[in-house]
Amino acid sequence: xxxxxxxxxxxxxxxxxxxxxxxxxxPYELELLRSFRPMIITDKGVKKAGLVNTVIxxxxxxxxxxxxxxxxxxxDSSTKVVSQAAKLYREKRCDSIIAIGGxxxxxxxxxxxxxxxxxxxxxxxxMGADIIKRPLNPFIAIPTTAGTGSEVTIAxxxxxxxxxxKMPFTSKYLLPNVAVLDPRMTITLPPHISAATAMxxxxxxxxxxxxxxxxxxxxxxxxxxxxxxxxxxxKVIEKKPSKEARLAMANAATMAGIAFSNSMVGMVHSLGxxxxxxxxxxxxxxxxxxxxWGLKENFSVRKEIIGELLLPFSGAEKYSNTPPEKRATEFxxxxxxxxxxxxxxVKMPRTLQEADxxxxxxxxxxxxxINDGSLIVNPIDLDYExxxxxxxxxxxxxxxx
Amino acid sequence: xxxxxxxxxxxxxxxxxxxxxxxMFFVLGRAxxxxxxxxxxVKKEISEWPEGYKIIFYTxxxxxxxxxxxxxxxxxxxxxxxxxxDLSIIFKNVDSAFLMMTAQMGIPVAFAEHRFILKGESHLxxxxxxxxxVVQTYLFPRIIAKRLIRKLPKxxxxxRYFYRLRIYLLTVPLGI
Ligand SMILES: [Fe+2]
Numbered sequence: 001x002x003x004x005x006x007x008x009x010x011x012x013x014x015x016x017x018x019x020x021x022x023x024x025x026x027p028y029e030l031e032l033l034r035s036f037r038p039m040i041i042t043d044k045g046v047k048k049a050g051l052v053n054t055v056i057x058x059x060x061x062x063x064x065x066x067x068x069x070x071x072x073x074x075x076d077s078s079t080k081v082v083s084q085a086a087k088l089y090r091e092k093r094c095d096s097i098i099a100i101g102g103x104x105x106x107x108x109x110x111x112x113x114x115x116x117x118x119x120x121x122x123x124x125x126x127m128g129a130d131i132i133k134r135p136l137n138p139f140i141a142i143p144t145t146a147g148t149g150s151e152v153t154i155a156x157x158x159x160x161x162x163x164x165x166k167m168p169f170t171s172k173y174l175l176p177n178v179a180v181l182d183p184r185m186t187i188t189l190p191p192h193i194s195a196a197t198a199m200x201x202x203x204x205x206x207x208x209x210x211x212x213x214x215x216x217x218x219x220x221x222x223x224x225x226x227x228x229x230x231x232x233x234x235k236v237i238e239k240k241p242s243k244e245a246r247l248a249m250a251n252a253a254t255m256a257g258i259a260f261s262n263s264m265v266g267m268v269h270s271l272g273x274x275x276x277x278x279x280x281x282x283x284x285x286x287x288x289x290x291x292x293w294g295l296k297e298n299f300s301v302r303k304e305i306i307g308e309l310l311l312p313f314s315g316a317e318k319y320s321n322t323p324p325e326k327r328a329t330e331f332x333x334x335x336x337x338x339x340x341x342x343x344x345x346v347k348m349p350r351t352l353q354e355a356d357x358x359x360x361x362x363x364x365x366x367x368x369x370i371n372d373g374s375l376i377v378n379p380i381d382l383d384y385e386x387x388x389x390x391x392x393x394x395x396x397x398x399x400x401x
Numbered sequence: 402x403x404x405x406x407x408x409x410x411x412x413x414x415x416x417x418x419x420x421x422x423x424x425m426f427f428v429l430g431r432a433x434x435x436x437x438x439x440x441x442x443v444k445k446e447i448s449e450w451p452e453g454y455k456i457i458f459y460t461x462x463x464x465x466x467x468x469x470x471x472x473x474x475x476x477x478x479x480x481x482x483x484x485x486x487d488l489s490i491i492f493k494n495v496d497s498a499f500l501m502m503t504a505q506m507g508i509p510v511a512f513a514e515h516r517f518i519l520k521g522e523s524h525l526x527x528x529x530x531x532x533x534x535v536v537q538t539y540l541f542p543r544i545i546a547k548r549l550i551r552k553l554p555k556x557x558x559x560x561r562y563f564y565r566l567r568i569y570l571l572t573v574p575l576g577i
Binding site for chain 2: 005006007008009127128129130131165166168211212213264370371372373375376377379380381382383
């Protein structure tokens with residue numbers, strides 16, 4: 001049974017506005033924040049897809065002025081790009097930020113907001129936890145991928161180009177003031193991307209539920225997210241997914257984001273970050289490959305908790321028809337079933353081999369994985385040999401249970 | 402009109418816990434420095450840190466602290482100002498540091514319970530934790546170490562016993 005943790009913390013202050021004509025409320029929300037000159041931060045893909053125009057048009061007939069659209073954000077946010085954005089913000093006398101995009105766009109916006117609010121040029125000074133000690137400038141996030149959950153997390157990761165390391169920033173002040181979930185924003189996602197981002201969101205929810213920092217509030221968000229994802233994931237990868245399905249996935253990603261912002265993620269992310277860094281495998285695909293392994297490895301200490309997830313994932317009937325001691329394995333089996341369908345429909349890789357990862361890279365990936373901070377709250381610890389063993393197993397096979 | 406006699410109330414300092422903390426930081430620091438000399442896994446971890454890398458364990462506010470610095474490929478204890486460290490482990494209060502430094506709480510649980518925060522270049526934090534796991538395995542009997550560390554480093558029992566004795570008899574009191 002679920003016990004209250006001896007001690008926990010939970011924080012989320014982002015106002016979430018979701019659904020039909022949500023974008024149209026941006027001028028009103030900005031007025032509440034006393035802002036009228038928002039800088040738009042986005043990337044080329046989002047702009048090309050016309051999403052920036054959708055946002056600007058939705059804000060018509062208001063007092064808003066958009067002094068500049070910064071669309072230079074690359075795949076991985078970096079200090080250089082953040083500095084560029086901050087410089088433009090000051091030149092154009094902006095008073096707030098609207099981020100339109102995925103994780104790296106929103107992280108770039110968070111970094112930019114630190115610099116412009118503190119009137120600084122050096123992000124390094126703010127690296128780490130709780131270094132930012134006062135509210136930043138007004139900031140609205142509009143996610144376009146339904147995956148990362150960055151619109152509701154207290155963290156940002158930005159690459160230090162000089163040192164070649166990833167700088168983590170965590171502060172409650174990095175949370176956007178408002179997150180806008182509008183089905184128009186995920187309309188252009190191709191099915192295989194929808195599938196990958198959905199698996200990322202699912203992994204956030206599952207890892208936040210089984211890792212050491214779990215708490216009753218993060219659990220509530222996590223299970224709600226899992227329920228939505230399991231109901232809508234196959235609908236959202238159809239050729240023309242319905243508005244309902246897209247909005248449901250955007251909501252699920254946000255809920256999973258709130259969950260893991262407060263209870264962290266574990267070894268699936270450690271392995272996934274390493275795989276992304278070394279072999280350039282997209283984050284969601286990496287999550288899909290390692291999720292069953294994360295569940296299997298944590299089985300020995302988290303069996304009961306993993307078993308509880310069968311209820312939100314497969315529904316009450318399946319849950320009550322499965323004996324308690326079999327629920328954890330059944331849950332993993334259900335995840336595997338979903339993965340087979342995703343493979344069949346959008347060719348989402350289930351093994352490292354299916355993802356075309358070079359076998360020579362495995363030792364490097366293992367070394368990076370055990371140095372990834374996500375490992376700290378994973379129920380079991382991994383050493384180098386463990387990580388390498390899992391990678392070798394994940395190379396050819398999916399989990400056998 | 403009723404008179405209100407007000408006097409500022411200052412909560413009492415936690416002197417006893419601070420003394421214990423100071424001692425425990427000293428023990429941990431000396432044990433760490435010594436373990437770095439004989440344990441190959443710790444040696445390997447430290448060899449990958451940049452020369453001059455500075456770590457501080459600090460107790461808010463103005464409480465006991467412990468500084469470590471890498472010099473000549475070895476960890477040594479040193480006084481490090483808080484602003485000067487590459488990586489700071491900052492305990493939020495005396496009680497949090499006390500729980501962890503008296504072996505009542507392991508690092509993962511302390512992290513999950515927000516008992517400390519990391520500031521600075523945290524990409525070596527996992528390496529530091531692996532080193533601390535080894536040091537704690539030498540310092541504490543298995544029954545305690547098992548509660549603190551999720552996966553105990555593989556060290557044969559005679560080695561653990563020998564170095565534990567060595568650490569408490571020579572390293573801690575004499576620094577050798
Ligand atoms: Fe993720």
